Amino acid sequence: MEKVAIIGSQRVPFVKSFTHYLRTSNQDMLTACLQQLVSKYHLAGERLGDVALGAIMNRSTDWNFARECVLGSGLDSHTPGYNVVRACSTSLDAAVQIGLRIKAGQIAVGIAGGSDTNSDLPILFSKQFSWKMIALRHAKTFGEKLKVLASFRIKDLSPVYPSIVEPRTGLSMGQHTERMVKEWGITREAQDELAYYSHMNAEKAYQAGFFNDLVFPYKGVTKDTIIRPDTTLEKLAKLRPAFDTTGAGTLTAGNSTLYSDGAAAVLLASESYARQRGLPVLAYLEDAESAAVDYVNGEGLLMAPTYAVARLLRRNHLTLQDFDLYEIHEAFCGQVLCTLKAWEDPAYCQRLGYDQPLGSIDRSKLNTTGGSVAIGHPFGATGARILGQTAKVLHERGGGRALISICTAGGMGLVAIVQL
Template sequence: MKKVAIIGGVRIPFVKSFKEYNHVGNQEMLTACLNALVTRYGLEGKRIGEVALGALLNRSTEWNFARECIMGTALDPHTPAYNLQRACGTSLDATIQLGLRIACGQIDTGISGGSDTNSDIPLLFKQQLAWKLVDLRAAKSVGERLKILASLRFKDLAPVYPSIVEPRTGLSMGQHTEKMVKEWGITRQEQDALAYQSHMNAAKAYNDGFFNDLVIPFKAVKRDTIVRADTTPEKLAALKPAFDFSGNGTLTAGNSTLYTDGAAALLLASEEYAQQQNWPVQAHLVDAESAAVDYVHGEGLLMAPTYAVARLLKRNHLRLQDFDVYEIHEAFCGQVLCTLKAWEDADYCKKLGWDTPLGSIDRSKLNTRGGSVAIGHPFAATGARIVAQTAKILQQRGSGRALISICTAGGMGVTAILER
């Protein structure tokens, strides 16, 4: 098996939806990231072994989204590309899939990535209207057409806006997380403290120049707009609950990810090919695991990474404490804290196949350059953002091992181990 090298990644600044990138589509955002990779690594006219890209909020007309993005770059047009989607784990899954193909020698290079925007969202109309319009097109006579037109109602024209709601429960991800934090006894103060630390870490990373080569300017925006260097515990504590208005809610706009627009892309290669191209290797993708939970019958919607990590550790003969860096996606600060608390619980860890608790982690190693609450969360872009950020952290350290964990809608989780 070949070693899978992470060469580097780039992304456009992540911004709050309906603002700076209003009316900018996924293809334009992600193509900008791909072109930046092409320029940085001298890929003009070169054929990449495979490209895997994804977006959650895409249009039905973008059925060949990845390939169209590639055709907008200076890459050799013989470069193949395909779409994939696993909710918030999309671009981490893309990275894993390409890594497997590199490891087994099928390809020498790959580009993974993702993009999402709420500001160019594809609106749908009710299915009844679609059926009537299809029937109208197929009608053979004027009479048939008039009959169908006469059946149209104003309610048929009401748009259907996409919503982040689980179809089998009717609850939003935030509402599911409210249930989780109550089950695990996570307080509002704990969630706000983690959010504050996320913003402080991201702000410091910017001040230190950490993001200088990770974030490229786009649409006159030069840096992430959600990071709040001036936030305080008091400001976070003053925010109102965002998902539970009964007076018992603990999730707010401050300790949850905001709707975000953005894109990210990542270049992978075999160790041998990287050496041939004189590309410095930031880190290696070592192993990965995915999991799912039965959230419909009582398990926490965003707890699947607990299972994935447990299996990943066992397969690699590692302990939870055997990592220098922990990058846990902050869909909600409450969800991160539930995950950490579950790993410390003996009874819960028995469900994960462990006789003893996985234990606690050193919190000073968690999301050290800022997490999703501070940086933002364009759904399909987050995985590539986290992998690129983590690989650079390992490169700067000179050595080490990192654990990446991303929860997703549908009660799933995707995790990975990076090493240098």
């Protein structure tokens, strides 16, 4: 059975939404990422096994989004492509799917990636407007058309903006996380401290040149724009709560991810393909596990990775401490800290099927080159960003094992093991 080699990744700088990438589409950004991979690894005119790409903030016209990106990439036009969507773990899930096909021997090489932008939102009209427009189109007589036209109301023209709320609760992800941090007793100070180190680690990595071959200039931007090297714990402490304004809130714009625009893609191949083509192998995608929680009936919305990690560890005969690197997506610093605390809790770990707590991790190994709070979180791009970043860290270390954990909307989570 083939091993799944991570050859390399490319991404645009992640930027705060409504700034540098105005009028730039998901397809624009992700096509640019594919073009960079094609150029860097000499894939022009090559037919790859498959390309799996995704975005959360999709337009209805993006039904063939991945294939369109492929056609603009410089790859052989016989390369297929398909769309993947699993909320914030979309591009990691795309990589897992490509990896499974490589491991099964169905394909030898493929690309996984994702993109998201809030600066090119698919603004919609109301359902009533849509229904009336459909009725107008199908009206056969002049009288029928007049009747439909007479039914239109001014309020039908009100635009509908996409909202990041859970349909079954009507609460935003931030509001759900406020519930989680209260349940687990996570302090504002602890969240701010994690945010501070996220920024410091990202800036340190930039200063060391770590991102030079991962991030390429795009639209005049050369570096992720959300990183704040001048932030301090004092500055973070002055920010007001963003989701609970009653005075009891602890989530702020400083310890939560900001709306971000960006795209990322990862090249994956079988070990034999990489060897035949003389391609570098940064690390291997070893295994993955998905999970979901019943957040509607009280479980924490973003706690699904705790279940997924427990199952992944058991299947691979590993402990939580058997890792040299932990890449835990920082949707909110509070959510990361809830996850870590849950793994240390005996009663909670019994729910995960363990007699003893999974235990604590060495925090010096957590998000060592910066996390999502500092770098940004374009929903569909984060998984590919983390996977490519993790593989490079392991490669520079000369070996090791990493745990990737991504929570998502809908009470889901996806985790993976990367090893060299």
